[in-house]
Amino acid sequence: MEATVALGGNPNSGKTTLFNGLTGSRQHVGNYPGVTVDKKEGIYAYNGYKMHIVDLPGTYSLTAYSEEEVVARDFLVSEKPEVTIDIVDASNLERNLYLTVQLLELGVPSCVALNMMDVAKNRGIEIDTKKLSDLLAVPVLPVIARTGQGRQELMDSAAEVAKTKQKQEPLEISYGQDLDGVIRQMQDDIEKNRFMTECYPSRWIAIKYLENDEQILKKGQEANPSLAARLEKKVEKISHHLQRTLDTYPEAMIADYRYGYISSLLRQDDVFHQKYDKNRLYVSDKIDRVLTNRFMGPIIMLLILMGLYHFTFTYSETPVGWTENFFGWLADTVSANLPDGLLQSLIVSGIIDGVGGVMGFAPLIMFMFFGIALLEDSGYLARVAFMLDRVFKMFGLHGSSVMAYIVSGGIAGGCAVPGVMATRTLRSPRERLATLLTAPFMNCGAKLPVFALLIAAFFSENEAMMMFILTLIAWGGALIVAKILRLTIIKGEATPFVMELPPYRLPTFKGLMIHTWELTWQYIKKAGTIILGISVLLWAMMTFPGLPESETEKFEGKREAVKAAVSGSVVQELEFADQDTQLSLDALALTQQLSEIDAQESETALRYSAAGRIGTALESVTKLAGFDWRTNIALVGGFAAKEVVVSTLGTAYSLGEVDPEEYTSLAQRLAASPNWNPLVAISLMIFTVFYAPCFVAVVCIAKEAGSWKWGAFSMIFNTALAFGLSVLVFQIGSLI
C-alpha cells in the first residue's frame, strides 16, 4: 500500500529521531517552494507498505506568524497527506497537545504518537492511551523513538487510518458563550457562500478570522471581498465587546479555552496521572544549576565554545590537508601532461583550483556541523542563547547569533562559510539575516596571511597587540553594522525570544551523522556548481586579454639577450639539467636572471589583463585610501579567497607567485617601497576586515538568505563600507 504520511509535532518532541528511524538513509532534503525552510522526505518500506514520509517543520502552533508554521499548514491543506502522524512528548503532554488540538480542528486524518514514554514513566507520569484515544477520537500509540519501540504498531495504525478514513470530522471546542455565538453566525455565512470551504472547515475559517490570521484574511479578501468585509466587521464588533467587558482579545480567549479544553481532557477519568509535583526539578534542571550558574555558566560556556572551535579547526586540518594534497597532486599531474598554454592554465588555475576550493571547505563544514549538531541535539545550544541573549539583544540580534560569529572567525582563524551556514540554528528571521550578513566581518583564517604580511612589514614589534586590535575591530564592526542594519533595512521589532530550554539529552550517533552529512552534501551540491563558474570567471579576468605579441616578443628578446651574454655551454647545461643536477655558478646566475624576466612578464601580463585594467582604472579613486594599482588587483584576486591577496601582490611586485605562508621577501619589498608606509598598511588591513566576503561565502549568503539580492548586497555594501572606513583612516592619518 502506498500513502503520503506527514510527520508533525513540537520542536524537541523527538520528531527527527522518529523520522530517521523510519526512513534511515532513504531520505533527502529539499526546500518548500519560495521559503528557506528545509523539506525532508523519505520512504518507509515495511510489510508491504510503501509510505512517502514528509517531515514537517517542528512548530508549537499553526498560526501564520512564522514561515515554519505556514509551511506546515499549507502542506497539510494543499497536499492532503493520507495521514498525519502527530508526535507528542508524553513527558510534556499539555503543551504538546496544544498543537494536536489545532491539527484536529483543521480536520486532517491523524494519529498521535505518544513519544518518550520511558522519560514520562521516570517522571511518575501515567497516561491511559486507550482513554485518550477515545476522547480525541484518533488512534494514540505509545512509542519510544530513540529505541524504535512501538514504531511498527504506529505505522500499522497509520496505515489503517490512511486506508479507511477519507475524512476526519473536525474537532469542535467550545470557546465560551460570547465567541461560540459569533462563530456559529460566521459559520452559517461561510457555508452558505462556500467561502474557501473546499480547503478548510468552516468553523476553522471562523476561528482564524477571530484570531486575525493574516494569511486567511488575505485569502478571504481575494476569494470574496464583500463576505470577507462582513466577517471582519463581526470580528471587530466582538473584539470591542470583549475588550470592554472582559479586557481581553478574541485570540487570547481562544488560546485560554484551548488550554482549558486540554486540562479538562486530561482530568477526565484519570487519563493522565502524575505522581510527583509537576514542577519538581529533574536531573536536567540540576545540571542547569551549574551550567547556567551566574559565575560558573559563562566560564564553562567559554570552555565549551573554545573546545568546539578547537575540534572544528584542529581535527579537520588532516582531512583538509588530504583534499588539498589531492588537488595539488591533480594540478601537478595535469600540468605535467598538458602542454603549457591556455588550456592547461584554464584546467589548473580555473577548474581544479575552483573545485579544490569548494572541496577543501567540505571537511571543515562537516566537522563544524558535527560539533554544532552535538550542541544542538544535546540541548546546550539553547542555554548558550539564554546566557548571551542580553548582550546580543542590544545589537538587534539573538543569543544564538554567537555561534555564527565564533565559527566565522570571532576567535581569529575561523571561516565565514560554515559560519554563515551555522545561522540555521536561529529561528528568528530578522535576527538571522542580520547575523549572516555581518558574520563575514570576523577574521577568518584566510585574512590572517594578509595581516601577517602587513604586520611583518610594518609592525613587527607589536604582532600580538595588532592581532588583538584587529579582532576587536572585527567584533565591534560586526555588532555595530548589525545594529545599523536592524535599524534600517532589516527594520522591525525583535522576534519574540520566548524559547524552551529542552531537557538535556544524549544525542544519538545516527542522528548526528545524518544531520552532518545532510548539510555537508547540501553545501557541496548547491555551492559547487556556482563556485566553479565564478572561479573560471576570475581566472579569465586575470588572464585575458593576454599580452600582445609585440610585448611577449620584447620579453623573449630580453631572455635571448641574457642567454647570449653568457657562453653557450652554460645555456646547454641549463637545457639538459633536471631538478637534481647541481648547477654551476654561471648557470645559477642565468636561472636567476631568467626568472626575474619571467616575473616581470607576469607583472606586465597581470597589469594588461581585465583585472589589471580594473585595478589601474580604479587607482585614481583608491588613492584616497592609499591603494595603488597593485593593491587593487590583489584585492580583486582576494574575492576568490582572501589569502590570494598575498600571492597576487607577489606577482604584482614581480616576485613571481608568493606562497601565503612564505611572505618574508614580499614583506621586505613592501617595507622598502615608496608607495607603502604603516598608514597604508593599516588602511589595507581595515579594508581586508570589511570588504566583500570571498565568493564561496557570498554564494552561501545568497543560499541561506534565500535570495541573490542579499549576496549582491553583501558584496556591494561591505566593499563600500570598507572603502569608506579605509579612506577615513588614511585621510585622518595623513593629516596627523
Add this chain to the structure above:
Amino acid sequence: MNRLTMRHMQDNQSGTISAVKVGGELGRRIRDMGLVPGTEIMVQGRAPLYDPVALRVRGFTLTLRNNEANHIEVEVS
C-alpha cells in the same frame, strides 16, 4: 494575594498567571507556550546578566526576555 508583573518576581517564587496583556505575535507566542491566565508558574532563575528569565510551567522550562515578561501579570501569595 499580591499582583505583580512577572519581571518583578524573585528567583524560586511561584504564582498564578492572572493576565497576559499583549496581542500580536508576542502575545501569540506567549500563549502558544501555555502561559494563559490560571496557569501556575515558578521562576527558576535568570541568565548571568539577569535577562532573560527562566520559568517552570506545565512541567517544562521556558525562557523569555524581561521586556516580554513585563506583559504578564502574576498573582503571588
